[in-house]
Amino acid sequence: MASVLRCSSKLRFAARIPVARALSTTAALRTSEKSFFSNEPSGPSVSTAIPGPKNQAAAAELNQVFDVRSLNMLTDYSQSVGNYIADLDGNILLDVYAQIASIPVGYNNPHLQQVAASPEMTRALINRPALGNFPSADWAQILKTGVLKAAPKGLDQVFTAMAGSDANETAYKAAFMYYRQQQRGGHDVEFTEEELQTTMANQSPGSPQLSILSFRSAFHGRLFGSLSTTRSKAIHKLDIPAFDWPQATFPKLKYPLEDHVQENAQEEQRCLQEVERLIKEYHNPVAAVVVEPIQSEGGDNHASPAFFQGLRDITKRNNVLFIVDEVQTGVGATGKFWAHDHWNLTTPPDMVTFSKKAQTAGYYYGNPALRPNKPYRQFNTWMGDPARALIFRGIIEEIERLDLVENTRITGDYLYAGLERLAQKYPEHFQNLRGKGQGTFIAWDTPKRDQFVAKAKSVGVNIGGSGVSAVRLRPMLIFQQHHADILLERIEQLLKLI
Amino acid sequence: MASVLRCSSKLRFAARIPVARALSTTAALRTSEKSFFSNEPSGPSVSTAIPGPKNQAAAAELNQVFDVRSLNMLTDYSQSVGNYIADLDGNILLDVYAQIASIPVGYNNPHLQQVAASPEMTRALINRPALGNFPSADWAQILKTGVLKAAPKGLDQVFTAMAGSDANETAYKAAFMYYRQQQRGGHDVEFTEEELQTTMANQSPGSPQLSILSFRSAFHGRLFGSLSTTRSKAIHKLDIPAFDWPQATFPKLKYPLEDHVQENAQEEQRCLQEVERLIKEYHNPVAAVVVEPIQSEGGDNHASPAFFQGLRDITKRNNVLFIVDEVQTGVGATGKFWAHDHWNLTTPPDMVTFSKKAQTAGYYYGNPALRPNKPYRQFNTWMGDPARALIFRGIIEEIERLDLVENTRITGDYLYAGLERLAQKYPEHFQNLRGKGQGTFIAWDTPKRDQFVAKAKSVGVNIGGSGVSAVRLRPMLIFQQHHADILLERIEQLLKLI
Numbered sequence: 001m002a003s004v005l006r007c008s009s010k011l012r013f014a015a016r017i018p019v020a021r022a023l024s025t026t027a028a029l030r031t032s033e034k035s036f037f038s039n040e041p042s043g044p045s046v047s048t049a050i051p052g053p054k055n056q057a058a059a060a061e062l063n064q065v066f067d068v069r070s071l072n073m074l075t076d077y078s079q080s081v082g083n084y085i086a087d088l089d090g091n092i093l094l095d096v097y098a099q100i101a102s103i104p105v106g107y108n109n110p111h112l113q114q115v116a117a118s119p120e121m122t123r124a125l126i127n128r129p130a131l132g133n134f135p136s137a138d139w140a141q142i143l144k145t146g147v148l149k150a151a152p153k154g155l156d157q158v159f160t161a162m163a164g165s166d167a168n169e170t171a172y173k174a175a176f177m178y179y180r181q182q183q184r185g186g187h188d189v190e191f192t193e194e195e196l197q198t199t200m201a202n203q204s205p206g207s208p209q210l211s212i213l214s215f216r217s218a219f220h221g222r223l224f225g226s227l228s229t230t231r232s233k234a235i236h237k238l239d240i241p242a243f244d245w246p247q248a249t250f251p252k253l254k255y256p257l258e259d260h261v262q263e264n265a266q267e268e269q270r271c272l273q274e275v276e277r278l279i280k281e282y283h284n285p286v287a288a289v290v291v292e293p294i295q296s297e298g299g300d301n302h303a304s305p306a307f308f309q310g311l312r313d314i315t316k317r318n319n320v321l322f323i324v325d326e327v328q329t330g331v332g333a334t335g336k337f338w339a340h341d342h343w344n345l346t347t348p349p350d351m352v353t354f355s356k357k358a359q360t361a362g363y364y365y366g367n368p369a370l371r372p373n374k375p376y377r378q379f380n381t382w383m384g385d386p387a388r389a390l391i392f393r394g395i396i397e398e399i400e401r402l403d404l405v406e407n408t409r410i411t412g413d414y415l416y417a418g419l420e421r422l423a424q425k426y427p428e429h430f431q432n433l434r435g436k437g438q439g440t441f442i443a444w445d446t447p448k449r450d451q452f453v454a455k456a457k458s459v460g461v462n463i464g465g466s467g468v469s470a471v472r473l474r475p476m477l478i479f480q481q482h483h484a485d486i487l488l489e490r491i492e493q494l495l496k497l498i
Numbered sequence: 499m500a501s502v503l504r505c506s507s508k509l510r511f512a513a514r515i516p517v518a519r520a521l522s523t524t525a526a527l528r529t530s531e532k533s534f535f536s537n538e539p540s541g542p543s544v545s546t547a548i549p550g551p552k553n554q555a556a557a558a559e560l561n562q563v564f565d566v567r568s569l570n571m572l573t574d575y576s577q578s579v580g581n582y583i584a585d586l587d588g589n590i591l592l593d594v595y596a597q598i599a600s601i602p603v604g605y606n607n608p609h610l611q612q613v614a615a616s617p618e619m620t621r622a623l624i625n626r627p628a629l630g631n632f633p634s635a636d637w638a639q640i641l642k643t644g645v646l647k648a649a650p651k652g653l654d655q656v657f658t659a660m661a662g663s664d665a666n667e668t669a670y671k672a673a674f675m676y677y678r679q680q681q682r683g684g685h686d687v688e689f690t691e692e693e694l695q696t697t698m699a700n701q702s703p704g705s706p707q708l709s710i711l712s713f714r715s716a717f718h719g720r721l722f723g724s725l726s727t728t729r730s731k732a733i734h735k736l737d738i739p740a741f742d743w744p745q746a747t748f749p750k751l752k753y754p755l756e757d758h759v760q761e762n763a764q765e766e767q768r769c770l771q772e773v774e775r776l777i778k779e780y781h782n783p784v785a786a787v788v789v790e791p792i793q794s795e796g797g798d799n800h801a802s803p804a805f806f807q808g809l810r811d812i813t814k815r816n817n818v819l820f821i822v823d824e825v826q827t828g829v830g831a832t833g834k835f836w837a838h839d840h841w842n843l844t845t846p847p848d849m850v851t852f853s854k855k856a857q858t859a860g861y862y863y864g865n866p867a868l869r870p871n872k873p874y875r876q877f878n879t880w881m882g883d884p885a886r887a888l889i890f891r892g893i894i895e896e897i898e899r900l901d902l903v904e905n906t907r908i909t910g911d912y913l914y915a916g917l918e919r920l921a922q923k924y925p926e927h928f929q930n931l932r933g934k935g936q937g938t939f940i941a942w943d944t945p946k947r948d949q950f951v952a953k954a955k956s957v958g959v960n961i962g963g964s965g966v967s968a969v970r971l972r973p974m975l976i977f978q979q980h981h982a983d984i985l986l987e988r989i990e991q992l993l994k995l996i
Contacts, residue, residue: 062638065646065655069873072631077621088635099628100879112624117615123575125619125889126610128857129595133570137586140560151764157563162660163880169721173738180737196732200714202740206732210739217699222878223667224741225722234694234704235874239678239781240671241708241741242700243722284739356879359626375567376733380720381598381854382661387885391623 036402036478037082037106043486044084044460045092052089059083073457080107082481083476085462093457094486097464101167101296101328101474102356105398115394120301124386130382131160142386146393147362150331152338154348155364157371161382164327164355165221168290170211170378171351171363172225175288179210182319187373210244211284213275213320215250217298217467220290220325229290230466232298246282248275250295251303253359255432268307272314288321288350289314294435296328299467300443302434305343312345321350323363331357332399332477334411335439342438344362357477359395360388404477412439415473415484419444422492429495440479442473451498458497459490528676534900534976535580535604541984542582542958543590550587571955581974581981583960591955592984595962599794599972600854603896613892622884629658629881639891640884644891645860648829650836652846653862655869658882662825662853663719666788668876669849669861670710670723673786675821675870677708680817685871709741709782711773711818713748715796715965718788718823727788730796731967744780746773748793749801753930758871766782766805770812775873777816786819786848787812791837792933794826797965798941800932803841810843819848821861829855830897830975833937840936855975857893858886902975903937910937913971913982917942920990927993941970949996956995 003073027323044074051073079086083097083106095103105112120138129135136142159174161167171348181187192205199206214220214229221227222236228243230236251268254260260331279286289311295301315322329339333356336342348366355361362384372378399405416436423430423444429452435442446452449469456463466472475483549557549571556572577584581604583593593601603610611618618636621979627633633639645656657672659665679685690703697704712718712727719725720734726741728734749766752758777784787809793799813820828839829852834840838847844865853859860882870876897903914934921928921942927950933940944950947967956959964970 007678058635058638060643061631065638065641066633067630067869067876070630070877071633074635074637075627076635077625077627080625085632095996099626099632102626102628102879107625109624110623113620116620116623121623122611122614123606125614125885127575127578127605127608128597128600129573129575130600132565132568134573134583134597135554135564135569135575137572139572140556140563140777143560143563157564162664163878165878166660166664166721172722173720176739177737191732192734195736199732199735199740200729201745202726202735202742206736207738207740222671223664223721223723224670225727225739228722234689234697235702237697238689238693238704238875239675240705241674242697242705243739243741244700247699267726345914371565374733375565377736378565379568380661380663381600385883385886387623416513418562444993 008210015059029301035082035482035483037180040082040139041084041092044094044490045116046458046460047091048089050087050089050091050457052087052091054088058088077107077136082106083479091457093462094483094490095462096473096475096479096487097462098474098476100356100464102359104331104357104359104395104477105404106478109398111398111401112391112394115390117328121387121390124390126438128382130381131386131388132379136386139386142259142389142393144208146389146396147360148356150337150396151324151364152340152348152352155352155366157368158362158364159365159378160360160362160389162222162382162384163361164353165223165226167327167353167355167361167363168220168229168325169223169225171323171353172288172290173378174351174363174365174370174372175212176208176210176322177377178321178370179287181369181373187369200343209244209284210287211245211248211282213248213278213282213289214288215295216247216290217250217301218290218292219295219297220292244284246278246284248278250298251307253302255434257436264304265306268303268310272307272310275311276318278315279314279320286320288323290323290325292325293329293342294334294438294441296472297466299470300434300472301467302438308340308343309345312347312349316347323351323353324349325353326360327353327355329441330354331395332405332408333357333439334404334441334472335412337405339438339441357395359391360384385440402478407438408477411479411481412442413437414481415440415487416442418484422488426495440473440475445469446471448498452494455497456490456494459493461487461490461494499515512931524670531979533580533978533980537580538580538907539590542592542988544841544956544958545589546587548585548587548589548955550585550589552586556586568855574603580604581977587957591958591960592981592988593960594971594973594985595960596972596974598854598962599831600857600891602829602855602975603856603902604974604976607896609896609899610889610892613888616888619885619888624890627878627884628879629884630877634884636732637884640881640887640891644887644894645858646837648857648894649862650838650846650850653850653864655863656860657863657876658858658860658887660880660882661859662851663721663724665825665851665853665859665861666718666821666823667721667723669851669866670786670788671871672849672861672863672868673710673821674706674708675875676819676868677785678706679867679871685867701848707742707782708785709780711744711745711746711776711780711784711787714745715748715793715799716788716790717795718790719791731902742782744776744782744784746776748796749805753932755934762802766801766808769802770805770808773809774812774816777812777818787820788821788823790823791827791840793934793940794831794970796965797968798932798970799965800936806838806841807843810845810847814845821849821851822847823851825851825853827939828852830903830906831855831937831972832902832939833910833935835903837936837939855893857889858882883908890971897975900976905978906937906975909977909979909982910940911935911978913938913942913985916986924993938973940972941968943967944969946996950992954992957991959985959988959992
């Protein structure tokens with residue numbers, strides 16, 4: 001406990017120096033930069049082949065009871081700190097994958113340690129409420145000082161959930177209920193006898209054949225409804241029944257963007273036209289369009305603010321809801337708290353879903369009509385987890401205290417510039433470098449992607465891919481310029497190994 | 499902290515007296531019985547109308563940001579203890595609803611308090627792993643001493659999940675993948691090009707039109723796949739697209755059972771024949787049958803061990819998987835750890851799903867072929883929550899220490915006998931009393947159910963309903979005979995008010 005407090009007070013000291021904002025050039029920043037984590041190692045250290053012998057033995061043990069074929073490494077969280085993840089053999093890696101983009105403020109963050117040790121947390125852990133029935137007396141307060149403090153502009157309500165998949169699915173359910181309510185003629189129109197009967201047999205009109213429109217190469221989760229909107233890879237979908245829902249083409253932009261302005265704008269127009277055509281013509285009527293600000297699992301595919309404004313316009317025009325899936329892009333990684341803040345939309349999205357770096361999940365909304373017309377239509381036993389909502393509140397406090405969204409914006413620009421230099425030097429390894437001005441949410445294509453990712457651990461970096469050929473960077477919000485320097489240096493080493 | 503330890507040591511003392519097993523008659527038990535919670539109140543206390551003024555004000559505040567129409571009461575968890583739940587106005591109620599059957603070992607359980615305050619818990623809370631990629635080094639150990647220590651006989655593997663809905667849906671996914679693997683001719687047969695392509699468009703054969711067979715009035719969750727197997731109430735399903743999956747009739751038994759032996763056996767046979775016919779004839783082939791040991795949300799509908807053995811036989815015979823949904827029945831409430839332990843099946847179910855009282859979720863399985871043939875087919879970012887897995891381990895320890903399954907069996911028999919006496923005295927209020935020999939998992943029908951449940955708080959009891967006309971009892975595993983006495987007395991008071 002003493003060491004936690006010690007560490008924490010150092011952090012507070014560091015925070016009093018407004019590092020990220022006071023200095024104007026990245027070079028100046030770099031030299032004066034203080035680490036947010038005073039006890040972080042100065043760099044990675046690798047002492048065994050990875051996976052090492054202890055890791056292999058432990059994986060074999062785990063395999064007896066738990067499928068380990070997707071195992072990356074058995075992790076020693078007691079030895080992981082800040083941006084560095086430790087494996088069971090004592091290797092310490094700079095982590096720019098961060099639990100599939102879900103760790104925001106560093107391993108063993110001292111402030112979160114305090115949140116975890118609080119009496120409030122203990123109560124939430126051991127008296128888990130059915131939030132729709134028996135919320136704790138301070139649930140409104142926890143929401144207002146946490147989940148809702150971070151709410152996107154214009155959206156002041158929340159339905160809490162467990163993870164990205166059910167956050168999206170409950171948003172879809174809200175969209176379907178809203179759509180049918182509009183068709184019926186409003187909030188107060190009762191269900192017909194036919195609806196009440198047919199729904200018990202999963203048949204229309206009670207269980208209507210409506211749809212959610214998503215995009216090719218999108219990823220929105222893996223449960224049955226969310227998987228029906230996921231179009232990333234066959235391996236995610238094979239053998240699982242799916243709804244007959246439409247997919248539109250997501251723009252395939254050419255890079256560098258500044259050399260393909262006209263062409264990219266045309267591509268986006270073409271995709272928007274396809275969306276509108278599908279909305280008008282698809283045989284299962286479209287209740288909502290769901291889109292990621294940056295398609296993440298699907299390969300780090302970007303589109304312009306104009307494209308998203310176009311989507312907003314089309315959905316408005318056709319009376320279809322607009323759901324923005326910020327599960328991977330949300331909570332600061334793009335240099336704004338929500339990636340859709342980059343778009344300056346004329347009206348906010350109807351719903352925004354979140355999970356991952358929030359460490360809890362749900363969807364935000366603003367229109368009160370999105371609350372279904374009767375209770376118990378949008379409901380489940382737990383409706384999320386207050387313990388995880390407390391962690392999100394701690395994360396928001398940490399983001400504010402250390403100005404971490406701004407840190408990510410600045411570090412991202414610095415890192416991007418470094419990658420541009422590498423791309424010029426090693427053009428065979430860097431295609432379609434993307435994510436400029438999007439914080440640290442950066443990716444590029446490379447023909448030897450799988451080798452690149454597999455061998456990265458040997459040079460001390462934990463890194464992941466997305467789509468077929470992309471390396472994706474997903475560092476935490478505490479990733480600073482000295483970490484970027486290390487990453488750039490290690491990437492250059494790695495290029496010589498593959 | 500001191501008060502926690504004090505309380506805990508008293509609990510340990512109480513545990514050294516083997517109360518539940520040493521005494522042979524319930525009467526003797528009752529007089530010598532010591533409370534598991536030394537700091538529990540001696541009974542409910544109600545000092546305001548419910549909801550009281552503070553509750554109403556707080557609900558109005560919460561309503562600004564969170565739908566409160568399903569609100570039961572705003573709860574003061576700091577003042578709740580053992581079997582007693584406190585509201586914001588200082589009212590203290592005997593809780594036999596227990597967060598929709600999900601609190602196992604009492605509010606503010608001292609042992610769970612210790613688990614919550616452990617360094618392991620802090621690490622799990624603040625370094626949340628992507629369990630499929632970066633499990634903690636001790637994940638196998640946590641599973642083996644926790645989740646898997648409680649595994650049903652014959653099932654030694656687990657896929658961890660977040661809650662009941664996704665536990666069921668991932669089990670369904672495993673069933674579909676297994677079914678297609680059998681069709682294809684085994685583990686090593688590759689997908690066809692056609693499958694790879696059609697699945698990206700949600701079309702067969704890649705996304706095949708297979709089905710899960712469930713029962714009328716079943717409840718298996720509210721996401722799109724689980725909701726397609728839920729047939730409890732229209733309000734759960736209206737306006738949500740659903741899969742064209744078959745439903746069979748669940749037996750409607752007549753009570754008292756001993757007076758309708760022949761008739762009930764025929765009813766069960768009729769239902770079993772319907773199941774087999776649907777499996778053979780339904781246009782979307784059935785990959786699995788899912789069933790609750792006792793239909794819970796659907797109205798506490800029971801069937802005999804012979805019925806479930808029949809289901810097991812039919813599924814075996816037709817090469818269809820048998821999934822038992824123990825989300826509500828599992829973890830001790832029926833007087834056995836798993837309700838399906840009552841059946842003495844000739845072969846174990848293929849999968850058993852759990853959540854609620856486990857405070858974490860997932861599905862157990864035994865057959866290694868239920869691991870899909872490639873990695874990343876059954877996967878998501880978090881795959882559960884180690885923090886909640888640690889709580890389940892603490893719950894299992896507490897259940898063992900205090901012999902709580904046996905306590906529930908004995909208390910259940912005692913409570914059932916008391917309800918039988920009430921039913922004889924007030925036959926107009928008790929129909930179809932059921933759950934004999936099923937621990938405290940007891941229910942009855944009553945024509946004034948909604949009034950009964952609504953007015954119960956005024957006599958100091960928090961109680962819930964299920965189905966259309968049932969009162970369902972779902973006390974915790976620490977519910978003892980002196981609590982049963984209070985409950986019986988308050989029910990009798992309540993009957994005079996409605």
